[in-house]
Amino acid sequence: MKTAQHSSGLPRLRARRLGLQSQYEAIVLMHRDCPVCRSEGFEARSRIELSHGKHSVVATLLQVDEGLFAHDEAGLSEAAWRKLGVKDGDLLNIGHPRPLASLSAVRAKLYGRRLNGSQLEAIVSDIVQERYSDVEMATFIAAFASQTFDLTEATALTSAMLSTGDRLDWSQPIIADKHCVGGLPGNRTTPIVVAIAAAAGLIIPKTSSRAITSPAGTADVMETMTRVDLGLDEMRGVVEREGACLAWGGSVRLSPADDIIIRVERLLDVDCEAQLIASVLSKKLAAGATHVLLDIPVGPTAKVRSEEAGRSLARNLEAVGLQLGLTVRTTLTDGSQPIGRGIGPALEARDVLSVLRLESDAPTDLREKALDLAGQLLAMVSGNSLATERQRAMELLDSGKAGAKFVAICEAQGGFHEPPTALFTEPVIADDRGLVSHIDNRRIARAAKLAGAPVAMAAGLKMCVRLGEQVRKGDPLFILHSETQGEAAYALDYIRANRDMITVSAT
Amino acid sequence: MKTAQHSSGLPRLRARRLGLQSQYEAIVLMHRDCPVCRSEGFEARSRIELSHGKHSVVATLLQVDEGLFAHDEAGLSEAAWRKLGVKDGDLLNIGHPRPLASLSAVRAKLYGRRLNGSQLEAIVSDIVQERYSDVEMATFIAAFASQTFDLTEATALTSAMLSTGDRLDWSQPIIADKHCVGGLPGNRTTPIVVAIAAAAGLIIPKTSSRAITSPAGTADVMETMTRVDLGLDEMRGVVEREGACLAWGGSVRLSPADDIIIRVERLLDVDCEAQLIASVLSKKLAAGATHVLLDIPVGPTAKVRSEEAGRSLARNLEAVGLQLGLTVRTTLTDGSQPIGRGIGPALEARDVLSVLRLESDAPTDLREKALDLAGQLLAMVSGNSLATERQRAMELLDSGKAGAKFVAICEAQGGFHEPPTALFTEPVIADDRGLVSHIDNRRIARAAKLAGAPVAMAAGLKMCVRLGEQVRKGDPLFILHSETQGEAAYALDYIRANRDMITVSAT
Structure with missing residues (x-):
C-alpha cells in the first residue's frame, strides 16, 4: 500500500493504543485542535491515512474536544493498531488517503451499469486492503444487492475474490466439497456429510463461514465442539491425517474479501445472488475443490423462495463454476421448515451428534437429508448410481464409521468436547x-x-x-x-x- | 420516543461527556467488561438504547479494553449527550432498542419493490428520530438511488418528509420560491433572483441547503456574507421587514429528514431522483411556498445529462407538486460549463456581489441567467408576458434597487460583511x-x-x-x-x- 501523501513537513502525532473495538473499521481519535486537523482541514468522519515505516492504514476520524487526548496524540482502534504494527509513542505520519477510485465503479453499479473485470478487481482489492469505510462497504453491498448482473460479471467477481487470497493445492486429482446456500434454520447436514464422505475415502477439506444473516453457520456450530480457526498448515495436517477437516474459512485467507463482505451483510441483513455465487465459488476454488455439491433449499420463507428462482440460481452457479474449471452439481431441497430440532450453534451441534451417534431420538429429517446429500456427493465423484452410493452412505453411518471419523476430525483439529448448555x-x-x-x-x-x-x-x-x-x-x-x-x-x-x-x- | 426496554434490574452506568464529534451518528463508548455489556451480550457496533428521565437515544457501541473507562461509565459523543440532556455522573438506563421495523421496507426497496405511504412515513420518522446508524442510512440512500420509483411513491415520500418537520404559514395568498436542482459549479443565481423578486414586491422566504456533493450550496455562499442559521421567529421577522430572506433551511426544522439524508449523500457522493424531488418539494412546501420556479441545468457533465432526462425530471417535479397543491414551473438551462467565475462559497459570493453592484467586470453569464430566472418567476406570479417581466427585472437590477435589497436582507439577518479571501x-x-x-x-x-x-x-x-x-x-x-x-x-x-x-x- 502506498504511504500517506503530503505528509512531508506536517507535524507527526504520537500513537496511543486505546484498546478500542470497532469491528472491521479502523478508527482514529484525535484532538479537534491538533495541528494536523487544523492544517489539513480534517473534520469528524474524514478518512485519514496514517503510516509508520512501511505500514499504513486508512481510518475514520473521530474528534475529541478536551480531556481525553493531548494535541499531539492519535488514539488508535485495535484494527488500526494491528495494521500499523506500532508501539505506544511511535511517531505517525498523517495525511489524506489517495482517492478511492474504485468507489466510482460502486456508484456505477448502483445506477445499474455493468462492471468489467478490472473494475471488480479494483473494488475487491481495496476491500481486502481495508480501504473502504463501513458506510462505503454498505453502499457496495447495497449496489450489488439492488441490481441484476450477468454471468460475465459474476465470473469476474468470483475471479477477483479468488485472486486476492491464498489458494490451496492438495496435489490430488479429486477434491470434494459440499455447501448449502443457506436460509434454512437448523439445516446442519455438512458435518454429517463430511464425516460420511471422509469415511468413504474422499478428500474433503471443508471450510465454512460463520453465520451471515442466520442464527448459525457451520463454523459457529463446529466451534461449539472443537477448534475451527486453523491456520493453513494446521488445516493441511488435519486433512492429511483424516482426509477431511471442518474449519472456519476466515482464518486461512481463502477469499478474504468474502469475510469482510459477510460481516457487513450481517449488519445489514442483506445478501445478493452475484455475491452469493462469488462468495461460494471463490471459497471452493480457493480451498482447492474440484467437485462441489450445492444444497439449495426452496420454500416460501427460505432464502430461495420458488422452484424457478432455485433453478435459475442453480444454473448460474453451474455456469460460473464451468467458466472457472469447477464441477458444480446442485440439488433443490425442501425449504418449507427448519431441519432437525436445534436452531443456534450448540443446539444444532447436539442434533449432529445425535445423528452420528445413532441415538434413538435423533431427528429423522436431518439424518435422511444428510444421507441424500452424501449419496449424491459420492455418486458425483464415483460415477456410480445414486441408489448404490446412498446405500453406501447409510452403511458408513449405521456402522458407526462416520461417527468415529467425525470425532477423529475434531481430535485432529485440537480435541473434541460436548457443546455448551444454555443457562x-x-x-x-x-x-x-x-x-x-x-x-x-x-x-x-x-x-x-x-x-x-x-x-x-x-x-x-x-x-x-x-x-x-x-x-x-x-x-x-x-x-x-x-x-x-x-x-x-x-x-x-x-x-x-x-x-x-x-x-x-x-x- | 419510547424508553429503553428491559432496563429494569440492569445496572445503570454513569454518563461521561467525551466531547466526541462523530457527525450525525450517536456513539457510546463502554468498557468491554462492563456489567451491561456482559449481561446483554452487546458487542462492538451493537446498537444500544440509553435513556435518562424522558429522554433517550439510540447509539452505536464502541468497546474499550482498559484504561480509558471505568466499568460503570458510559462515554457519550456530543450527539448522544445533546439528545439525553444529561450532566456528568447522571445514571443512565441502558438496553436493547426496539427493532427498527422500517428497515425491512428499506430492504424491500433495495430489492425493487414499491413502498406505500405508511412504509415511507415509518422510514422518515425513524430517520428524524436518529434511530438509523450510519450504515443503515447508507443502505437507505443506496436503495433509493438504485431503484426506479413511481409518482405515488415520490409523492408519498415528499409528504412523509414534509410531515416530520415544521411548516410555515405566511398568511399571504402568494409565496414565491426559486431553486436549482444543482450539479453546475458556480451557478449561484439564487441570491440575485431573490433580491430582484423582493425588490419587485414578491414575498420570497428562501431557505437553502448546504452543499450535498458540490463545492458550495446557497447557504454556504450566503454564510460568507451574513448569518444564515436563523430560527423560525428570526426568519419571520426578516421576511416581514424585507419580503425575503436567504437562510439555511436546516436550522428551522423544515423537512429535517432531508438534512440528515443530505449529510450521508455527501459522504457517499450519491443522489437520486426520488429523493431529489422529495427533498426539493418538501422543503418548498414546508417553507410555505405556493409558486416555485426550478432551474434544471442540462449538460454532459451536469447532474442532469440529457434534455430527455431533464424533461422527465421536470414532468415529475411538476406532477408531484400538483398532487400536493404547489404550482411548479421548470426551466431547462445550459449546463455545459460553470456559471460565473468563482467555485466555492466565498468566490461565488464575490460573483454575486459584483453582479448586484453592477461592477464592470461582473460575469455576464451569471447576470443574464439571473435576469432570465427573475423574469420567469415574476411572470409566473403576475401572469404578464415574459418579455415585460424580464425588462422589469433588469430595471430593478440596473437601478441598484436589487443590490440595496440584498444588503437590506443581509442586515436584517444579522449584518452584512465581505466574504473572506484565501491564504x-x-x-x-x-x-x-x-x-x-x-x-x-x-x-x-x-x-x-x-x-x-x-x-x-x-x-x-x-x-x-x-x-x-x-x-x-x-x-x-x-x-x-x-x-x-x-x-x-x-x-x-x-x-x-x-x-x-x-x-x-x-x-
Missing part, C-alpha cells in the same frame, strides 16, 4: 389445539438471533413440532434457550408480537 | 495554445472540494476561461484558492492527474 430455557406453548400448518423460517431465525445466537453459542430455539403435526393447547411449540436474561426477555417480546411465526390451524 | 492561491495554466473545447463540471467541482470547499469558505477555484475562448500557452485556466497548504497540495495532485478537466484543442 435459561423457556418453553413457548400452543394457545390452542390444531394442526401445525405453517412455520416461518425467517421469524424463527430472528427469534433465535434475538436470543443471542450465534454470538451466544448455547442460545437459540429447540423446535418441538413439525409441519402437519397435531398439537394440543399447552403443548410446547419450541423451547427458547439463552445465556442472559436480557436476551431471553428481548426474544420473548419478539415472539409474543409474532405468535403466528408458527401457525396452528383448527382441525 | 494560498496558485494559477493553473494552459500547456499549449488553442480553443477551450470542453470543461468537465464534475472534475472541476472535485478539484474545488479537494481544495477545501465548502468547509473552508474561501477555498475553491476561480475560472479564467469559458467554452469557445482562445488561450495562449501559459495563460491561466483557473486560479486555485485554499486555506491550508495541505489542501492546496492535495488539490494540485488531483489537477495534475486530471489535466483534461479543461480541454484545449489545437486550432
Whole structure:
C-alpha cells in the first residue's frame, strides 16, 4: 500500500493504543485542535491515512474536544493498531488517503451499469486492503444487492475474490466439497456429510463461514465442539491425517474479501445472488475443490423462495463454476421448515451428534437429508448410481464409521468436547389445539438471533413440532434457550408480537 | 420516543461527556467488561438504547479494553449527550432498542419493490428520530438511488418528509420560491433572483441547503456574507421587514429528514431522483411556498445529462407538486460549463456581489441567467408576458434597487460583511495554445472540494476561461484558492492527474 501523501513537513502525532473495538473499521481519535486537523482541514468522519515505516492504514476520524487526548496524540482502534504494527509513542505520519477510485465503479453499479473485470478487481482489492469505510462497504453491498448482473460479471467477481487470497493445492486429482446456500434454520447436514464422505475415502477439506444473516453457520456450530480457526498448515495436517477437516474459512485467507463482505451483510441483513455465487465459488476454488455439491433449499420463507428462482440460481452457479474449471452439481431441497430440532450453534451441534451417534431420538429429517446429500456427493465423484452410493452412505453411518471419523476430525483439529448448555430455557406453548400448518423460517431465525445466537453459542430455539403435526393447547411449540436474561426477555417480546411465526390451524 | 426496554434490574452506568464529534451518528463508548455489556451480550457496533428521565437515544457501541473507562461509565459523543440532556455522573438506563421495523421496507426497496405511504412515513420518522446508524442510512440512500420509483411513491415520500418537520404559514395568498436542482459549479443565481423578486414586491422566504456533493450550496455562499442559521421567529421577522430572506433551511426544522439524508449523500457522493424531488418539494412546501420556479441545468457533465432526462425530471417535479397543491414551473438551462467565475462559497459570493453592484467586470453569464430566472418567476406570479417581466427585472437590477435589497436582507439577518479571501492561491495554466473545447463540471467541482470547499469558505477555484475562448500557452485556466497548504497540495495532485478537466484543442 502506498504511504500517506503530503505528509512531508506536517507535524507527526504520537500513537496511543486505546484498546478500542470497532469491528472491521479502523478508527482514529484525535484532538479537534491538533495541528494536523487544523492544517489539513480534517473534520469528524474524514478518512485519514496514517503510516509508520512501511505500514499504513486508512481510518475514520473521530474528534475529541478536551480531556481525553493531548494535541499531539492519535488514539488508535485495535484494527488500526494491528495494521500499523506500532508501539505506544511511535511517531505517525498523517495525511489524506489517495482517492478511492474504485468507489466510482460502486456508484456505477448502483445506477445499474455493468462492471468489467478490472473494475471488480479494483473494488475487491481495496476491500481486502481495508480501504473502504463501513458506510462505503454498505453502499457496495447495497449496489450489488439492488441490481441484476450477468454471468460475465459474476465470473469476474468470483475471479477477483479468488485472486486476492491464498489458494490451496492438495496435489490430488479429486477434491470434494459440499455447501448449502443457506436460509434454512437448523439445516446442519455438512458435518454429517463430511464425516460420511471422509469415511468413504474422499478428500474433503471443508471450510465454512460463520453465520451471515442466520442464527448459525457451520463454523459457529463446529466451534461449539472443537477448534475451527486453523491456520493453513494446521488445516493441511488435519486433512492429511483424516482426509477431511471442518474449519472456519476466515482464518486461512481463502477469499478474504468474502469475510469482510459477510460481516457487513450481517449488519445489514442483506445478501445478493452475484455475491452469493462469488462468495461460494471463490471459497471452493480457493480451498482447492474440484467437485462441489450445492444444497439449495426452496420454500416460501427460505432464502430461495420458488422452484424457478432455485433453478435459475442453480444454473448460474453451474455456469460460473464451468467458466472457472469447477464441477458444480446442485440439488433443490425442501425449504418449507427448519431441519432437525436445534436452531443456534450448540443446539444444532447436539442434533449432529445425535445423528452420528445413532441415538434413538435423533431427528429423522436431518439424518435422511444428510444421507441424500452424501449419496449424491459420492455418486458425483464415483460415477456410480445414486441408489448404490446412498446405500453406501447409510452403511458408513449405521456402522458407526462416520461417527468415529467425525470425532477423529475434531481430535485432529485440537480435541473434541460436548457443546455448551444454555443457562435459561423457556418453553413457548400452543394457545390452542390444531394442526401445525405453517412455520416461518425467517421469524424463527430472528427469534433465535434475538436470543443471542450465534454470538451466544448455547442460545437459540429447540423446535418441538413439525409441519402437519397435531398439537394440543399447552403443548410446547419450541423451547427458547439463552445465556442472559436480557436476551431471553428481548426474544420473548419478539415472539409474543409474532405468535403466528408458527401457525396452528383448527382441525 | 419510547424508553429503553428491559432496563429494569440492569445496572445503570454513569454518563461521561467525551466531547466526541462523530457527525450525525450517536456513539457510546463502554468498557468491554462492563456489567451491561456482559449481561446483554452487546458487542462492538451493537446498537444500544440509553435513556435518562424522558429522554433517550439510540447509539452505536464502541468497546474499550482498559484504561480509558471505568466499568460503570458510559462515554457519550456530543450527539448522544445533546439528545439525553444529561450532566456528568447522571445514571443512565441502558438496553436493547426496539427493532427498527422500517428497515425491512428499506430492504424491500433495495430489492425493487414499491413502498406505500405508511412504509415511507415509518422510514422518515425513524430517520428524524436518529434511530438509523450510519450504515443503515447508507443502505437507505443506496436503495433509493438504485431503484426506479413511481409518482405515488415520490409523492408519498415528499409528504412523509414534509410531515416530520415544521411548516410555515405566511398568511399571504402568494409565496414565491426559486431553486436549482444543482450539479453546475458556480451557478449561484439564487441570491440575485431573490433580491430582484423582493425588490419587485414578491414575498420570497428562501431557505437553502448546504452543499450535498458540490463545492458550495446557497447557504454556504450566503454564510460568507451574513448569518444564515436563523430560527423560525428570526426568519419571520426578516421576511416581514424585507419580503425575503436567504437562510439555511436546516436550522428551522423544515423537512429535517432531508438534512440528515443530505449529510450521508455527501459522504457517499450519491443522489437520486426520488429523493431529489422529495427533498426539493418538501422543503418548498414546508417553507410555505405556493409558486416555485426550478432551474434544471442540462449538460454532459451536469447532474442532469440529457434534455430527455431533464424533461422527465421536470414532468415529475411538476406532477408531484400538483398532487400536493404547489404550482411548479421548470426551466431547462445550459449546463455545459460553470456559471460565473468563482467555485466555492466565498468566490461565488464575490460573483454575486459584483453582479448586484453592477461592477464592470461582473460575469455576464451569471447576470443574464439571473435576469432570465427573475423574469420567469415574476411572470409566473403576475401572469404578464415574459418579455415585460424580464425588462422589469433588469430595471430593478440596473437601478441598484436589487443590490440595496440584498444588503437590506443581509442586515436584517444579522449584518452584512465581505466574504473572506484565501491564504494560498496558485494559477493553473494552459500547456499549449488553442480553443477551450470542453470543461468537465464534475472534475472541476472535485478539484474545488479537494481544495477545501465548502468547509473552508474561501477555498475553491476561480475560472479564467469559458467554452469557445482562445488561450495562449501559459495563460491561466483557473486560479486555485485554499486555506491550508495541505489542501492546496492535495488539490494540485488531483489537477495534475486530471489535466483534461479543461480541454484545449489545437486550432
